[in-house]
Amino acid sequence: MTTTVKARILSVLLLLTALGIWELVTPSVSNAENMTEYELLMGGAADVARVPPPSAIFVKAFEELSNPIYDNGPNDKGIGIQIGYSLYRVLTGYFLAALIALPLGFLIGMSPLAYKALDPFIQVLRPISPLAWMPLALFIIQDSEASAIFVIFICSIWPMLINTAFGVAGVREDWVNVARTHELSSMRTAFTVILPAAAPTILTGMRISIGIAWLVIVAAEMLVGGTGIGYYVWNEWNNLDLTSVIFSILVIGVVGMLLDAMFAQVQSAVQYQE
Amino acid sequence: MNKKPLLSIQNLTTRYPSPDGGEPLTVFENANFDIEEGEFVCIIGHSGCGKSTIMNVLAGLATATSGAVIMDEKEVRGPSLDRGVVFQNYSLLPWMSALSNVIFGVRARFPKWNRKRIRDHAYKHLDMVGLGKGTEKRKPSQLSGGMRQRVSIARAFAIQPKLLLLDEPFGALDALTRGTIQDELIRVWSKTGQTVFMITHDVDEAILLADRILLMSNGPYATIAESVVIDIPRPRKRADIIHHEAYYPIRNHLVEFLTTRSETVAAEDKRSGELNRHPKTVRPGIIPKQAVTEQDNPTLQFTRDIPTYSLDNGAPI
Ligand SMILES: Nc1ncnc2c1ncn2[C@@H]1O[C@H](COP(=O)(O)OP(=O)(O)OP(=O)(O)O)[C@@H](O)[C@H]1O
Ligand SMILES: [Mg+2]
Numbered sequence: 054m055t056t057t058v059k060a061r062i063l064s065v066l067l068l069l070t071a072l073g074i075w076e077l078v079t080p081s082v083s084n085a086e087n088m089t090e091y092e093l094l095m096g097g098a099a100d101v102a103r104v105p106p107p108s109a110i111f112v113k114a115f116e117e118l119s120n121p122i123y124d125n126g127p128n129d130k131g132i133g134i135q136i137g138y139s140l141y142r143v144l145t146g147y148f149l150a151a152l153i154a155l156p157l158g159f160l161i162g163m164s165p166l167a168y169k170a171l172d173p174f175i176q177v178l179r180p181i182s183p184l185a186w187m188p189l190a191l192f193i194i195q196d197s198e199a200s201a202i203f204v205i206f207i208c209s210i211w212p213m214l215i216n217t218a219f220g221v222a223g224v225r226e227d228w229v230n231v232a233r234t235h236e237l238s239s240m241r242t243a244f245t246v247i248l249p250a251a252a253p254t255i256l257t258g259m260r261i262s263i264g265i266a267w268l269v270i271v272a273a274e275m276l277v278g279g280t281g282i283g284y285y286v287w288n289e290w291n292n293l294d295l296t297s298v299i300f301s302i303l304v305i306g307v308v309g310m311l312l313d314a315m316f317a318q319v320q321s322a323v324q325y326q327e
Numbered sequence: 328m329n330k331k332p333l334l335s336i337q338n339l340t341t342r343y344p345s346p347d348g349g350e351p352l353t354v355f356e357n358a359n360f361d362i363e364e365g366e367f368v369c370i371i372g373h374s375g376c377g378k379s380t381i382m383n384v385l386a387g388l389a390t391a392t393s394g395a396v397i398m399d400e401k402e403v404r405g406p407s408l409d410r411g412v413v414f415q416n417y418s419l420l421p422w423m424s425a426l427s428n429v430i431f432g433v434r435a436r437f438p439k440w441n442r443k444r445i446r447d448h449a450y451k452h453l454d455m456v457g458l459g460k461g462t463e464k465r466k467p468s469q470l471s472g473g474m475r476q477r478v479s480i481a482r483a484f485a486i487q488p489k490l491l492l493l494d495e496p497f498g499a500l501d502a503l504t505r506g507t508i509q510d511e512l513i514r515v516w517s518k519t520g521q522t523v524f525m526i527t528h529d530v531d532e533a534i535l536l537a538d539r540i541l542l543m544s545n546g547p548y549a550t551i552a553e554s555v556v557i558d559i560p561r562p563r564k565r566a567d568i569i570h571h572e573a574y575y576p577i578r579n580h581l582v583e584f585l586t587t588r589s590e591t592v593a594a595e596d597k598r599s600g601e602l603n604r605h606p607k608t609v610r611p612g613i614i615p616k617q618a619v620t621e622q623d624n625p626t627l628q629f630t631r632d633i634p635t636y637s638l639d640n641g642a643p644i
Contacts, residue, residue, distance in 0.1 A: 227417035230388050233406040235435035235486070245431070249422045325422035326468035 072107045079106040105296040113296045114303070127279070128288060132301070136308060138280040142198075142273075143266045146205025151259065154213035158258075159243065161214070162221025162251070175214065183208035183269050187276055197277040201270070208269045209262035216258025220251030252323035260316040267309045282308075331400060332361035333522055334385070334490060339394035341380050354380050355549040358394070359605045360541055362490070367516060367523045369533040370551075371581065372543030373589060378526045379415065382494050385524065386412045398490065408436050411488035413496045418479040419467040425478045426463035429453060429485055436486040452485040453478070455515050456508075473504035477511070484515055493525040497532070506565060509535060517562065530581045534574065535563055541606060542584050544592040551606045552592045555580060558612030573612030580611040 080103070121133030161167045183204045190200040224247050232242040248255075274283025282305055289297035339358040342351040354377035362368050372378055383389040385396055387406040396403040398410070411432075412418075419428045429449040437445065453463055456477040467475050476496050483491055496512075497505045509532060516523060527533050533540045534557055542553045558573050568574055584592075 225417060227414055228420060230386075230406075230412075230414070231418060231420065233388060234386060234408075234410070234412045235432060236406065236408050237435060246420065249420070252422075323422075325466065327417075327421050 076106045076108060079104060103295070105299065109296050110299050110303075113300045117297075117300060130280070130285075132282075132285070132304060135280065135282045135285040135301075136304065139270050139274065139282040140308070142201050142281065143205055143263075143270050146202040147209045147263060147266050149202070150206045150210040150262065151213055154210045154258075155217055155255070158214045158217025158255075159221050159247075161218040162223075163247075165222075168218065168222070175211070179211045179215075183265075184272055184276070187273065191277075197279065201273045201277050201281075204273045205266045205270060209266040212261040212265065213255070213258045216261070217251070217255045220254025220258075221247055223254070224250040249323070249325075253320065253325070256316065256320040256323055260313065260320060263312050263316055264309065267305075267312055271305060333364040333366075333398065334362040334524075335397040336360050336381075336385075337395045337397065339381070339384065339396065340392050341377065341384065341389075342392045353547050355543075355546065355551075358549075358551050360551050360554065361605075362522060362524055364522055365520050367525070367536055367538045368541060369525050369527050369537040369539075370541040370543055371527060371530065371533055371585065372549065373545050373585065374528070376543050376546040376549045376589075378543060379494055382412075382492050382524070382526060385490075386410055386492055388412075408486055409489045410492055411483040411486050411490070412492045413476070413479045413483050413494065415494045415498060418482075419475060421467050424464050424466055425458065425470060425474075426450070426453065428467070428478055429482045432482040432486045448485060449481075452481040455484065455518075456481045456511050471504075473500050473508055476500065477508060480508075480512065480515070484519060484521065487519075487521075489522060491521050491523045493523065495526050495528065498528065505529075505532070510565065512536065513563070530578060530585070533581070534559070534577055535565060535568060540581065542581070542589070544589050550592070552589070553584065554606040554608045556608060556610045556612070558610055572614065576611040576614065580609065 117132045121131045123129075123131040124134060161171055186204055186207050187200060190203045191197065194200050194203060228246055228250055229242070232246040237245065270281065271283035271286065274281035275287045278284050278287070282301060286298055286301045286305075289295075289301065336358055340356045341354045343354065344351050358381065370378055370381070380389070384391045385403070387403050387410065403410075406412075419425075420431065423431065426446075426449055429452060430445055433440070433445045433448050437448070440448070450463070453459065458474060458477055458481065462470065462474060467478070470478070476499075480493075480496065483493075497508055500508065513536065515521075523536075525536065527536075537557050540555045540557065541551050542555060544550050544552045555577065557577060559568060559571050559577070
């Protein structure tokens with residue numbers, strides 16, 4: 054048996070154990086008579102508000118996933134639609150950021166002067182929590198949808214910018230010399246030598262960025278409301294539907310994992326060994 | 328004689344500013360030498376004497392502090408496809424296959440050629456260095472050190488430069504591999520008649536390959552001290568060459584220079600005030616009676632023209 058197979062089996066066992074314990078420690082709804090008065094006051098009155106057992110979440114997941122795309126007004130949309138909204142915002146903000154970060158990072162990486170001149174701005178802007186921009190964005194843009202996209206834009210720009218600059222600046226001089234001795238134009242050098250040489254580092258930045266963007270979208274949607282998976286979580290919390298809350302947490306995790314896996318795929322495609 | 332050399336290095340000086348703002352480091356000063364068309368010239372000197380620095384200036388990748396490099400009666404200012412370079416390491420782009428690396432060069436050199444013609448040309452040159460079907464799709468990291476240098480050499484020959492610059496192309500290889508690739512290099516070179524300027528640490532390699540060996544004194548203030556003509560007829564074979572009567576006189580001369588004189592020659596020059604000079608041409612391989620033997624023995628015919636050299640005053644040797 055290979056290590057991979059063993060690890061997989063162990064993963065499944067761990068999951069089953071955890072789910073089993075969770076299922077066992079979760080008091081079932083039927084024994085409400087045994088509750089203390091305090092418990093009755095806090096949670097017993099509304100069955101839905103207690104932490105649900107895994108079985109309840111499976112049932113919920115099956116319901117939601119068998120009909121992911123429906124729209125019954127603002128407070129009742131299928132999980133597919135909510136994820137779709139979130140992905141749309143993340144990808145729009147992310148690609149706008151890439152559109153600026155990649156060429157700018159390239160320039161910064163190529164020119165030590167530009168690097169020195171822009172570095173203080175990057176250092177100050179980078180540590181700002183993206184959500185801190187939200188009020189300013191709402192005020193200036195006057196549109197909650199665009200503001201959410203702006204927040205994604207601002208949070209995903211830094212890792213891409215910094216990694217691109219770093220990757221481009223670190224391209225081995227011998228490879229640039231190969232381009233020079235072959236009389237390549239600066240454009241051809243940029244695309245045929247520097248870009249592939251820096252691609253693994255650039256992709257690392259893009260991968261970090263998409264991860265951060267997915268983290269931030271949930272918080273941003275809780276703030277702006279209306280649609281999206283973040284809003285969905287918050288809305289279900291307001292409904293005290295913890296089953297849905299836990300289900301959507303899992304969905305957020307899985308979508309994030311898939312996004313990351315996609316970038317990992319691209320990253321391994323541009324990876325090279327010296 | 329006196330036709331213009333392909334490459335002429337005139338009073339070349341390179342200084343690096345010292346990091347602490349003190350005296351700059353003078354790597355070499357007033358280096359002078361010529362390279363004729365079709366010649367194979369090796370340069371030997373101790374590590375750190377400035378061989379790679381000279382080569383980078385010849386390639387146009389670096390500018391000298393003063394002096395000039397003239398090629399084809401034009402001053403070298405920046406890199407050009409007329410001068411192909413094989414670097415000490417890292418000549419190949421690691422994200423491309425061996426074939427793509429050669430195609431990269433061919434496409435840069437012949438941008439008007441169509442895809443098929445570029446490919447065929449690349450394959451032809453890979454074949455020439457003994458890398459045929461099967462290995463050409465591999466990335467450099469999947470090739471052995473020897474194969475990698477073969478690809479570099481194939482690419483350099485494929486762009487058909489007027490001058491080929493090789494910076495210790497076999498430095499990192501074991502003796503066996505080195506031998507095979509040397510043979511390949513000779514074969515390719517004798518087919519193309521390419522002008523080659525090569526750096527090496529290896530005295531035997533230099534004697535095997537070169538028409539002429541430039542000896543560089545130790546740095547700082549290194550100079551090109553001597554130009555040693557290798558009077559051994561071609562084609563040369565590694566196994567036979569050591570039996571040639573000129574071999575040991577030449578070899579001893581080189582070794583003697585590297586072990587003792589390379590250190591003192593710069594100081595001697597200073598003392599005698601003999602700056603700005605061309606390297607002294609020496610022919611340790613010419614033993615007086617050999618001139619007769621050469622004419623009488625048809626097997627010792629030179630297969631390539633050995634250019635004639637003159638001293639500074641223009642007198643032929
Ligand atoms: N960029 C640089 N800045 C300062 N000094 C340098 C620089 N490059 C080289 N040198 C110095 O110039 C001298 C010559 O270096 P160079 O690389 O030309 O030597 P080399 O003869 O090629 O040595 P090797 O045989 O080991 O390759 C060395 O003393 C080195 O320290
Ligand atoms: Mg060197």
